[in-house]
Amino acid sequence: HDTGIIDEVTKISSAAEIKFKGNPALIEIIGENVDKLYLDAIKTVSIDPEVIKRHHDMKIVYTPIHGTGVMLIPRALKMWGFTNILDVPEQNVVNGDFPTVVSPNPEEPAALSLAIEKAKATDADLVMASDPDADRVGISCKNDKGEWVLVNGNQTCMMLLYYILTQYKALGKLKGNEFCVKTIVTTELIKGIAAKNNIAMLDCYTGFKWIAREIRLREGKQKYIGGGEESYGFLAEDFVRDKDAVSACCLIAEIAAWAKDNGKTLFQLLQDIYVEYGFSKEKSISVVKKGKSGAEEIKQMMDAFRRNPPKEIAGSKVITWKDYQTLEQTDIQGKTTPLDMPEASNVLQYFTEDGTKISVRPSGTEPKIKFYVEVKGEMGCRNCYNSANTDADEKVKTVAKSLGI
Numbered sequence: 001h002d003t004g005i006i007d008e009v010t011k012i013s014s015a016a017e018i019k020f021k022g023n024p025a026l027i028e029i030i031g032e033n034v035d036k037l038y039l040d041a042i043k044t045v046s047i048d049p050e051v052i053k054r055h056h057d058m059k060i061v062y063t064p065i066h067g068t069g070v071m072l073i074p075r076a077l078k079m080w081g082f083t084n085i086l087d088v089p090e091q092n093v094v095n096g097d098f099p100t101v102v103s104p105n106p107e108e109p110a111a112l113s114l115a116i117e118k119a120k121a122t123d124a125d126l127v128m129a130s131d132p133d134a135d136r137v138g139i140s141c142k143n144d145k146g147e148w149v150l151v152n153g154n155q156t157c158m159m160l161l162y163y164i165l166t167q168y169k170a171l172g173k174l175k176g177n178e179f180c181v182k183t184i185v186t187t188e189l190i191k192g193i194a195a196k197n198n199i200a201m202l203d204c205y206t207g208f209k210w211i212a213r214e215i216r217l218r219e220g221k222q223k224y225i226g227g228g229e230e231s232y233g234f235l236a237e238d239f240v241r242d243k244d245a246v247s248a249c250c251l252i253a254e255i256a257a258w259a260k261d262n263g264k265t266l267f268q269l270l271q272d273i274y275v276e277y278g279f280s281k282e283k284s285i286s287v288v289k290k291g292k293s294g295a296e297e298i299k300q301m302m303d304a305f306r307r308n309p310p311k312e313i314a315g316s317k318v319i320t321w322k323d324y325q326t327l328e329q330t331d332i333q334g335k336t337t338p339l340d341m342p343e344a345s346n347v348l349q350y351f352t353e354d355g356t357k358i359s360v361r362p363s364g365t366e367p368k369i370k371f372y373v374e375v376k377g378e379m380g381c382r383n384c385y386n387s388a389n390t391d392a393d394e395k396v397k398t399v400a401k402s403l404g405i
Contacts, residue, residue, distance in 0.1 A: 002209065035072065038246075043079050045237050045247045046254060047167045052081040055257040059124035062249065063088040063115040065104040066095045067132030073249050080250045086122055088114050098132070106131050106138025107232055109150055116140055116148045126256045126266065130245040136232040137245040139252055141266040144382070154187040154282045155270055157228035160248065161190050162273050163255045164226045164236070165197045174199070179218065181211045181227030184324075184349065185359045185372040189280045193273075199225075205324075205345055208233060212241035213342065230282060230372075271382040278355075279379040281392030285371040286363070287405055298362050298369045305348050305360055314398040316352040323348055356399060373399050 012018060046052070060077065062085055064070040070092050077085050090100050091114060098104040101111050106129045115127045119140070127140040127148070139156060143149045151159070161180055168174050179200040182190050194201035200222070204210035211227045215238050218224065228234035233243030236251050259269040274280070289297045309321045309330075319332045324347040327339045347361040355376030362369050375395040379388040 039072065039076055039079055041237070041239050042076050042247050042250065045251060046080055047164065047173070047251075048171065048254065048258060049081065051258045051261050052254055055260050056081050057084045058082065058126070058253070058257055058260065059084050059086060059119075059122055060253055060256075061086045061088065061115050061119045061122070061124045061127045063091045063112070063127075063129045064094075064134065065091055065101060065106070065111055065129055065132060066093060066098045067104065067130060067134055068094070069130035069134035069245060069249075070094060072246050073128075073130060073134065076246050076250050077253060080254065082253055086118060086124060088118055090114065096132075104132050106136055107153065112138055112140055112150065119148060125260070126253065128249050128252060130249065131232075134245045135243045137234070137248045137252065138232055139266075141256070143267050144271075144385075149267070151266075151270065152282070153228075153230045153232040154280075156232065156252070157182065157230065157234055158187055158190055158193070158273060159255060159266075159270060160228060160234050160236070160251060161226050162193050163251070163258065165193055165199050167258070168199075168225060169197050175223065177222045178225045179214075179222050180225055181214050183207075183210070183229040184347070186228065186230045187280050187282055187374060188355075188357055189273075189277050192277045196277075205341070205347075206231075208235065208241075208243045210342070211235060215241065230284075268382060271379075271385050274379045274385065274388070275381060279377040279388040279392065280374060281377070281389065281396060282372065282374045283396045285373060285400055285405055286366075286368045287371070288366075288368045290367045294367050298367070301369055302346060302348070302360070302362060309348075310350060310403070312402075313350060313352050313356055313358060314395065314402045316354040316356060318350050319353050320351040321349070322351075356395075358399070358403065371400075371403065371405055375399060 060082060062073060074085050100114060103111060105111055112127060112129050115129055119127045129138045139151045140148050141151060179202060180194060181202045181204055183206045184203050185206055191201050202214050204214055206229060215224045224238040226236050234248040235243050236247045256266045259266050306323060310318055312318060321330045322339060324341060324345040327341055327344055328336050329339050330336050347359060350358045357374040359372040373396050375392050377388050377392050379385060
């Protein structure tokens with residue numbers, strides 16, 4: 001669809017050809033009939049409705065941050081059986097000026113501040129915020145000290161896939177042809193979860209059109225059960241082909257109910273995943289290079305990383321190097337194998353002996369080069385979370401210094 005739309009745009013040779021008044025015969029207003037079909041389908045995404053029945057009155061604070069989620073997400077949560085959904089009235093007003101926030105981005109802590117205030121006042125169990133077009137979701141929960149903390153995009157994707165994979169297995173829903181998808185810059189911990197549960201895990205480029213492509217290629221042969229990326233997008237169903245905050249919010253609420261059913265908070269569930277699969281910390285670092293000279297500098301940096309890949313990063317040997325522009329993977333012995341990707345992309349990845357992953361790419365929209373850093377660590381118990389987190393922060397700094405950023 002993206003290339004088809006651009007093909008139509010390039011056919012226009014002058015502004016005079018642009019039709020500013022739409023042809024009513026070509027416009028179909030989508031209303032309740034489509035909403036109902038969609039919401040009925042969303043209800044089928046629930047994995048364990050019984051767990052919701054047992055915790056239907058769990059307190060959930062939801063905000064659409066002045067966006068379209070206000071129309072469908074509260075309705076969907078009620079259809080799933082949740083009966084105690086608390087809103088943030090000031091942010092229910094659909095307004096493109098987003099008057100209560102600096103940015104309506106659920107990745108930004110400030111965007112959830114009003115919802116967290118409401119959660120504190122009502123002693124809620126969970127906070128969820130969708131972005132203005134309701135395709136991404138940010139969440140917050142209480143930590144072991146009772147403080148409200150944000151759950152980042154990698155952690156959200158990991159918890160969603162952990163729940164889907166382990167519950168499909170526990171409830172006997174697996175048929176052997178299931179698969180899930182993550183993007184190449186999303187945490188590698190998900191691969192370990194998929195492997196332990198014997199479910200195929202695919203890597204694709206950043207952007208949900210690539211996840212949708214994997215679904216399309218396997219249609220009628222394999223069953224898609226979930227996929228996501230580190231930038232707060234997730235898709236739990238195959239009847240939608242883009243990230244979807246409606247199903248994601250419902251599923252996150254079900255996960256919180258399931259955790260409660262097992263005597264855990266959502267935060268303790270996250271800790272338990274780290275105890276079982278190892279600790280992981282991800283950080284995105286952007287190096288800004290403005291102007292024409294900046295663009296040339298970015299090109300030179302990518303060329304240098306490509307021509308002279310680091311032998312080690314933060315004291316750990318690089319054992320695999322992936323170049324998505326040449327579509328080749330090179331191991332520590334120098335053996336090269338092809339990368340099975342749909343097209344070339346200007347992305348480099350380095351994997352080290354100690355589990356560190358570095359992804360490097362120039363931004364497609366801003367004058368910057370982006371480094372996605374993922375470091376691994378051990379976490380022996382829930383109480384070890386803070387020390388594992390502190391150690392990982394130090395390791396990220398060491399990695400950045402090692403790369404000269």
